Amino acid sequence: MSPRPRIASISVASATVIGLTLAMGVAPSATAEPCTGAAAAVQPPAAPNTEATPALPGGPPVGHRPRNANEGAPLPRLGRLPAEILNSVSSDSATVEQQAGVRPAPAPPAADQPAAQEVTAASPPDPPPPPAPPGTTLVGWVTGPESPNNTIGRFAITGTDLGIMWDNGDPANRQVLMxxxxxxxxxxxxxxxxxYNTLFRTQDGALSKTVAVPDGILANRYSGSPLWAPGLSKQIINSTKWAPNEKGIIPTAGIAAGGKQYVNFMSIKNWDADGRWTTNFSAIAVSPDxxxxxxxxxxxxxxxxxxxVSGAKYVPGNENFQQGAFLKPGPGDPYLYTFGTPSGRGGAAYIARIPQGAVPDPNRYEYWNAxxxxxxxxxxxxxxxxxxxxxxxxxxQYNTYLKQYLVLYCNGANDVVARMAxxxxxxxxxxxLLVRSWDIPGGIYAPFLHPWSTGKELYFNLSLWSAYNVMLMRTVLP
Structure with a gap:
C-alpha cells in the first residue's frame, strides 16, 4: 500500500520516512539527432550554460527517440514550420487552412539530405481530405527558437515536446504548470x-500570442521554471534505477490535490517506430513545493x-495504464479520474477513479466495467x-460551456480529435475533427488542454515532430 504523503519538503531524510524514492539527480547525455536545424548553430552564453549535463555513469549514453519514431515524420528541424505553413500562417492567430482537395506540397529537401529520386510510374491521386474543421487556429510557439518565450536564452531549451498543463490548485498563487x-x-x-523532462510555470490567462512564461529564479517555487543554474531548467523527475533498461522518463499527466502536485510518468524501455514504444512501468511522482x-x-x-521491474509485482490490466490523463470532475463529484492507455499510440482508453487524497495509492483505485x-x-x-x-x-476536462466531459487526442490518421460524454x-x-494532420505537415501529436480554458474557447498545446517543439492552438466551439 502506498504511504500517505505527510511532507512539507522533500529531503533524503524525509523521503525515507514517507517511503518516497529520490531518483538519481544525474541527467544522461543524448544522441545528436535533433541538433541539425535552426538551433544547431546557436551558441550558449559564456556562463552559466557552457557546462554540459553529465552523462549517466556505468554505461553508454542514451538519447532521444530514433529517426522516424513519430509516424515516419522527418528528422526534427528545431523550431521551424514548413515553408508552406510559414507563408500562410502569421504569428497573429491566423487560421490554419488548406484549399479543399489540395494536399500541402512537400517541403524541399534539406541541404544535407539527398533529393528524392524521380518517380516515373504514375501515382494514384490523393484521396480528398475530410471537411475543414471550423474555428481552429495556430496561436504561436510555446517553446523553441521562434517562441516569444526565448526558451533558449532563458531556459537552455532548444527543443522539447508535450507541454502537459494543469492548475496548481494554490489559492495564494494560482498558476498553470507545464x-x-x-x-x-x-x-x-x-x-x-x-x-529527461522539464517544467514551466505561468500565470498567463490571456494566451493572445502564446503561453507566456516568466523568468526562472533559482530556488523560487513560483518562478517560470525550476533551475539547475541561472538560465538552465533542471530535469524534475530523475531515474529511479528500478528498470535495468531505461531510455526515458516521460510525463503523461499532471494534477494538483491536497496542496501537492502529482505527475503520472512512464519509464521507457525502448523507442520502437511509427508511434510505438515499450514501457517498463508507469508511476506517480509528487512535489510538495x-x-x-x-x-x-x-x-x-x-x-x-x-x-x-525488480520488486514490483505485475498486476494484469496495468499494461493498459502506462500513460494517463487526469480529469477533475464537474460539480458535486468527490472523485478524481484518470484515463489509461497502453504504451504507444495504438491502444484504447480505459478509466479509473480515486478519492482526491489518494492519487499515489493503487489500492484505492476503482475501474469502470461497462x-x-x-x-x-x-x-x-x-x-x-x-x-x-x-x-x-x-x-x-469538464467543459462548462458544453456541460459535458471533453477529451482530446490524436487518432489513427494522426488528426487531433475531440469526443464528448x-x-x-x-x-x-x-x-x-479539430486539426487535420496534413494541415500542419511534420507530425503533430499530444494535444494537451489548458486547464483554464473550459468554455467556448479551447486552448491546447500541440507538439510538432519536425520542429520538435510545442505550439499553442485555439479552437472555438460551435
Missing part, C-alpha cells in the same frame, strides 16, 4: 544539455509485464474500453 518530455539545450555543448522538488512513490509503480455497469475496486484487469483505439496522448466513463460520442 511538464515537457525529452528536452534539448544548446546543441554545441557536449551532451547537448539533454534532460509547486514542482521545485520531486519524489517517486514506489507503491505507485504499474509494471507493464512480469519481470521488468459490462457490469459498476466501478470495480483494486482490479485494473476489470477495466473495459471507454474510447476505442487508436488513441494517442490524450487530455481531458455526459459522464467521465461515457458513453463518448463520435470523433469531432
Amino acid at each position: 511538464a515537457f518530455g525529452d528536452t534539448y539545450g544548446y546543441c554545441s555543448v557536449r551532451g547537448q544539455q539533454w534532460r 509547486n514542482g521545485e522538488h520531486w519524489g517517486v512513490y514506489p507503491g505507485s509503480v504499474r509494471a507493464a509485464r512480469e519481470g521488468d 459490462a457490469q455497469n459498476t466501478w470495480v475496486p483494486r482490479d485494473p484487469g476489470a477495466a473495459t474500453v471507454v474510447i476505442p483505439g487508436p488513441v494517442g496522448e490524450m487530455s481531458a 455526459p459522464a467521465p466513463q461515457g458513453p463518448y460520442g463520435p470523433e469531432q
